[in-house]
Amino acid sequence: MSGIADTITAEVIHNRLARIGHEGGLVLQRCAVSPTVVEAKDLGFNVSDAEGRTIVYSTWMPRHGTTLSYMLASCRETFAGDIRPGDMYMVNDPHAGALHSLDVAVIAPVFAEGVLAGWVGNAIHHIDIGAMSPGRAPLATDAHQEGITIRGLKLVREGVIDPQVFALFSDNVRMPRHQDMDLRAQISANHSAAEKLRALIGKYGLDAYRAACATSLDLAERAARERIAALPDGHYAYRETLDYDREYALVATLDVRGGALRFDLTGTDPQSATFVNSAAPCTVANMHNILACQLFPDLEVNEGTFRAVDITLPPGTVLSAEFPAPCSGASTLAGWKAQQLVLGLLTQAVLGSPQEFRAQAQWGWAFTEASWSGRDARGRWFSMKGDSTMHGGGARRHTDGIDVANIAGSTNTALPSVESYELRYPVLYLSRGLVPDSEGAGEFRGGLAGEWSRCLFGVAECDELTFYIGRDHGAAGAAGGLPGRPASVEVKRGTDVAALLRDHVPDFDELAGETELLPQQPRSLAGRLGAADVLRVRGMGGGGFGPPGARERDAVLGDVAEGLVSPERAARVYGVE
Known part of the structure; x- marks a missing residue:
């Protein structure tokens, strides 16, 4: 006893x-x-x-x-x-x-x-x-x-x-x-x-x-x-x-x-x-x-x-x-x-x-760091990063991957709220959401990546230092599944964001200016970012599991109906029209 x-x-x-x-x-x-x-x-x-x-x-x-x-x-x-x-x-x-x-x-x-x-x-x-x-x-x-x-x-x-x-x-x-x-x-x-x-x-x-x-x-x-x-x-x-x-x-x-x-x-x-x-x-x-x-x-x-x-x-x-x-x-x-x-x-x-x-297939593993630093409107020094890990989860043997997860091993982490960033730092987020068509296709699809875009708010300029991995390789699929979409960091300089904000919050793609894909390794210790410059960061989609042609038709059509997969991708990759 x-x-x-x-x-x-x-x-x-x-x-x-x-x-x-x-x-x-x-x-x-x-x-x-x-x-x-x-x-x-x-x-x-x-x-x-x-x-x-x-x-x-x-x-x-x-x-x-x-x-x-x-x-x-x-x-x-x-x-x-x-x-x-x-x-x-x-x-x-x-x-x-x-x-x-x-x-x-x-x-x-x-x-x-x-x-x-x-x-x-x-x-x-x-x-x-x-x-x-x-x-x-x-x-x-x-x-x-x-x-x-x-x-x-x-x-x-x-x-x-x-x-x-x-x-x-x-x-x-x-x-x-x-x-x-x-x-x-x-x-x-x-x-x-x-x-x-x-x-x-x-x-x-x-x-x-x-x-x-x-x-x-x-x-x-x-x-x-x-x-x-x-x-x-x-x-x-x-x-x-x-x-x-x-x-x-x-x-x-x-x-x-x-x-x-x-x-x-x-x-x-x-x-x-x-x-x-x-x-x-x-x-x-x-x-x-x-x-x-x-x-x-x-x-x-x-x-x-x-x-x-x-x-x-x-x-x-x-x-x-x-x-x-x-x-x-x-x-x-x-x-x-x-x-x-x-x-x-x-x-x-x-x-x-x-x-x-x-x-399971690979989870998105890219890291996308956009570091902004300088003086806020009150003259205080600030340094902020942003959401570096908006990646899709890898598909598993019997289920789709998680949309906008973290890396595979960060089980209890979360994204800070946009409002929290804007409260502490002189920035304005224009968007944060899913990236359609970023999944690794498969019988079970990988999770979709997330993206965000932001600009300065209340200050004229700051230092910026950006680096990332995962531009050239996506999260690998398993058992015939396809890789997820790689990560990217893009900027538009000298945009009309201030004028557009008077009427609505603009989408990155509607801003004036050429889109520049930033290099993975920074060119210098600190670049400069102006109030009219807008950055967009996209995470990596999760890998798919099993051949895409084996995915159930209703599952593909459901993703199309929700705007997660485009009709063109459904037809081209999954064979569903």
Whole structure:
């Protein structure tokens, strides 16, 4: 009977730990001020045991679950012998675990009954980190140009914020009026979670808590191995292309055998002189992310899950760049392509098996960043990006892809509202919506991409810095499905937008002026944008699954009736008139 009682207690404790991790993210959202955190939910929150093993893997953006594990390990090594109640540490070094330098983590030890009992930690995307250009640094040629790098600093000492460390951060970022509040929100979220963790341990006792942590890890590993064992044994290979300043080849193989997955990324191109690189932790985190979403979506995922996964990642490649190679674009460039490698390999592994329902085409993976910065009408410096990930979801074995999703592994993120941007920044959105005919055609079609257009409002000009990937390659289809429409960033300069706005909100195509397709790599550190210039950004459609000719006629006609697919495309691609 005691064994059953212990098992029930362990489950109760684990469920409460999971809730503490989720509540920590909620506190972070409600205390922060930047749209990236508050509305887009670009954050992660972990709960770990005293040894630093992740018990609660981020329920927000899953890949932060792995990067926070790396950064916690770095903190434990850096501050060994100097870990005290009330301390908190700040990290953003990609080689210490951050997805890229803009993802700042705040990590806290939790003491109970006089001993170190566990850890809580969170990471959010900060809009700036003091690089050579606002936000990411697309023209960087080494890591020193990508802003302040923190391998580990004690931000809070025994419950008190260190003013010098806080000032070091605040003095090196371009929008401290927002970012100071976001950093304080990270501290507050840890305080909230740590208090709840101590209360949980006080209720059940330290021994029961430790046993529950061990049980959670073991059960997660067992469930993962059982799921993998349901896949047919085999060897699979996949190749991806990353387009930016040139095309980079990314390759991977997968061996499924004995309840384990073994990935090998040998053969990927050497690291780049541009910022597209990914440090090894970012690559591993993105690979774990897809496994969590595609293979283990219904399982409890924590560090035990990934005991069943082995990744060979030779150093010095685009997916395992070594310092001082630049990698501020890693999170959304090479890192996202690592997701596509896993997605393609797993889909091969499940096709023709009882697990085939897990097969899916590629999701849109482009990244389209349009950074505008300058002085607003009140003379305050501003920097804004916009919606960089309005992509279609990949079609699955038995269903269409999601329209205007994010990348495949960002399960809980969202788009900030247009009104939120317009409230904070001197801009006006002319449109935001679906791109008809952007789907990857198939028996089940990929999701449609989204698009937006905007201009300045209330100011005469600003600096602009635009870069993107995904112009030359779309999201691949599967099992005979076609690729989704690639991404694009276009501008019309010197338009009549001000005159047209007196009567209505104009469409991009009706504006006067020639449409210019912008290059993927920026020409200079900062171009200029005037009040009469209008930018349009289009995301990438999701890949289709199965041959387009097999799509049900009524499904095609339904898409035509809703304006998602044109009659011409229906006839030409699907054979439906």
